[in-house]
């Protein structure tokens with residue numbers, strides 16, 4: 001079995017889909033691993049650290065692609081690489097097929113078995129393969145650090161000869177994987193933290209991190225443990241209570257998302273205008289449109305002394321550990337199919353069947 005690990009080409013992407021550790025595991029399972037030259041360099045994993053892998057230089061990439069049984073990546077591979085793959089080759093990564101119809105068509109027309117890992121069902125068995133969770137954890141952590149770093153105040157309470165400093169009040173909106181990590185991180189920095197989510201079960205999770213659950217009187221548990229979109233009345237009620245509350249908050253970290261939908265708009269421009277100068281918003285949902293109306297992806301907007309920060313690629317900014325976790329997730333998924341030097345995708349396994357986007361020339365969803 002030949003496995004090819006690609007070097008990422010997307011702007012700002014620093015992660016890599018395999019580490020020296022996972023290459024060792026793939027090789028122990030009987031695979032031959034080719035690593036595109038410098039694939040790990042931007043995650044501080046030099047080629048020399050990949051003892052088990054053969055380094056594929058750029059001149060040899062086309063040939064390596066033509067013989068690969070499995071291609072591992074973070075972002076979707078370039079069309080030129082996909083066009084070289086043999087029919088039946090497996091592609092594993094954050095492939096976002098619906099974001100690019102042309103590339104999606106290639107997976108089907110080239111008879112590739114594409115596994116966009118974002119489609120992985122979020123069952124207990126899939127946890128060790130869940131790249132959305134592992135990458136969201138890094139993003140939430142970094143979001144809290146950005147808030148602390150950009151704030152014109154301390155996060156912790158301080159008692160000093162120059163008097164007492166009160167702790168910052170931090171509100172985390174959305175308490176999924178990223179939000180809970182943001183809460184835990186802001187707490188470690190000593191802030192007074194509140195969390196808010198529409199899924200009622202998050203109350204206990206927020207409180208177990210030593211934060212307070214902010215009750216805005218809206219509950220919207222949806223299917224499969226996710227949130228559903230709010231009705232117009234629910235939204236209005238949430239908005240009214242939140243606007244009042246935000247007047248006393250120093251930093252807001254937004255992480256709310258609804259699968260397959262644009263990010264819910266939760267913080268309006270008027271709410272930002274009502275906040276105190278020197279407070280700030282870090283909108284982790286910037287990539288999917290933002291939870292705050294004023295957010296501009298990749299930029300910081302100032303409104304009446306309030307900074308609205310829309311960071312992009314936060315998981316990538318922690319590339320070393322983000323790659324370590326991503327690579328282990330990928331390995332755990334690949335291990336479902338790889339054994340004793342042979343590769344077999346069992347479509348009776350729901351993790352395989354539900355994750356696959358294309359197989360044997362058919363699109364599956």
Ligand code: NAD
Nearest residue numbers: 122123124127174175176177197198199225227256257264
């Ligand atoms: P996500 O990124 O889709 O959403 C982030 C959070 O935003 C969610 O908690 C959601 O409830 C919240 N949200 C949505 N609309 C909102 C609104 N209008 N106001 C406030 N908050 C809003 O979610 P995620 O972090 O990927 O995962 C969500 C949950 O799924 C997890 O917390 C967990 O319970 C479950 N999950 C289970 C597994 C597993 O068992 N394998 C793995 C990962 C996640």
